[in-house]
Amino acid sequence: MSAEQIEDTAALRKARGAFFTPEEIARFISEWAVRSVSDKVLEPSCGEAAFLLAAAERLDRLTAETGQEFSGHLDGVELHAASAVSAESHVRMAGYETTIQTGDFFTVEPTSTYDAVIGNPPYVRYQDFSGESRRLSRAAALRAGVSLTALASSWASFTLHSAMFLRKGGRLGLVLPAELLSVNYAAGVRQFLMERFTRVDLVLFEERVFPGVLEEVVLLMADGFDDGGTDHCFVYQARSAADLEELLVARRWTPVNSADKWTPSLLPHAAFDAYTTLVSGDGFTDLEEWGDTTLGMVTGNNHYFALTDARVAELGIPRAELLPLSPPGSTHLRGLTFTTSAHEEMLRGGSAGWLFRPSNGEPSEAALAYIAAGDATGVSEAYKCRVRKPWWRVPLVPPADLLLTYMNADTPRLTTNRAGVHNLNSVHGIYLKTQHKTLGRDLLPLASLNSVTLLGAETVGRAYGGGMLKIEPREADRLPVPSAPTVMAAKKALSRLRPKVTRHLRSGRLLEATHLVDEVLLVGELGVRVTELREIREARAELTARRTARGIKQGGL
Structure with a gap:
């Protein structure tokens, strides 16, 4: 059986990252991108x-409007041979000459x-994107001046x-x-898009546009390649693919x-305006202005190095050879x-x-015995162990001074380290100025x-x-938190809140605790209006819902 005759199944399409695009989206992008019969x-x-095919429809209208004959060309590239043959046939039936290459783009x-490159790129996650395909793709990215990571x-x-x-x-x-x-x-x-195009437009959707797929999409429309860069984007919101013709300003x-x-x-517009006004004003600053966020200690084998009281007693290891953790x-x-x-x-x-x-x-006899056990069981051969002496x-x-949670179901939490414990890399440490x-x-x-900080974390x-929600140290540096002058000005009122906030947190009522702090800091100290505060809270809830929905089912486009 030839390649053209192999049946193209849903499983095969998913493996190569191919997902059919809704007609409204193909038409919308083609209407924007195709501007001349040439x-x-x-x-x-x-x-x-x-x-x-959507471009062909657009060209039909341009030809009728201008009275000029088509002098350009419609080309394509397709990995799947049978699809390439079908594509070429469809375009020719629409009345246009075309060349569809079969092979890896x-x-x-x-x-x-x-003049225009339009389409729906294949979406293959890094776990399934390997071998020669990955090598070729990274080489292509490097030709464009961008070095992509293995992720x-x-x-x-x-x-x-x-x-x-x-x-x-x-x-x-x-x-x-x-x-x-x-x-x-x-x-x-x-960075490439904003440095190489004079205008970058983004169309976002409130609803999922690919039936049965949870992955969210964005339409990228970048104009003016190599005609000078830009420092901004234009963002549009649409409810669904069917509403593309009625985009908001x-x-x-x-x-x-x-x-x-x-x-x-x-x-959303109102939330964006309220949020950006607050984080760019004097009332807020980046966490980096308070201090340095760093990774915790990497042991190479937490099960071996992190010990319970019972295990310490069993091993007989002296207190002097242990650190509070x-x-x-x-x-x-x-x-x-x-x-x-x-x-x-x-x-x-x-x-x-x-x-x-x-x-x-010199380690104690008990410690030497434990070290010998680590050698015997292969702990010493773990990567982080074998590279240190x-x-x-x-x-x-x-x-x-403070500990910052790294992986979070709700939001990153800051905790004062009154116990003076050391921390592993499951949490970050913050060393205050x-x-x-x-x-x-x-x-x-x-x-x-x-x-505001909860929204900023998202x-x-x-x-x-x-x-x-994962936050790395360099991302934590950008977390918007109240500035030192703001906290100092609200010091007495915040201190009075501590017992109530503590009770809410112990009961797992994060939002109730947050609302108490909002009243003191945002409303009382910074004068945030009730309507603005509502917009910020709803935006945070929406972003959190998007994140958790993606976690329920990881899908492709």
């Missing part, structure tokens, strides 16, 4: 030519001759490679996953840095303060709250429980498996 148009990964050399899905390099087929002033219209806005690996793509949005996450562009995980860091008594209570409950860490002198001495990070140390330890965890962090 336009040369390319649809990479064309499937059965949904975008080329990344093997096609850019020609820099097309990049297929659409990222496809977008970059597509742009390189454009002539100067050309237009790129693609259906992309909303990951464009938020994932770290897309930073280079975001665009909102101009300027990221602080072109490579930064574009997640704030998801915010925030137990692995972060469920115990959901309050405002982690105290010595809380640490002791966790130890009594069987938590691993001691770090095995002999000093620089001696393997059993974990590089020490001093106790942080000298001038902020007292105020920060006393009140920053409390002050950070406000709706924009600077990123969704992870199961819908968790």
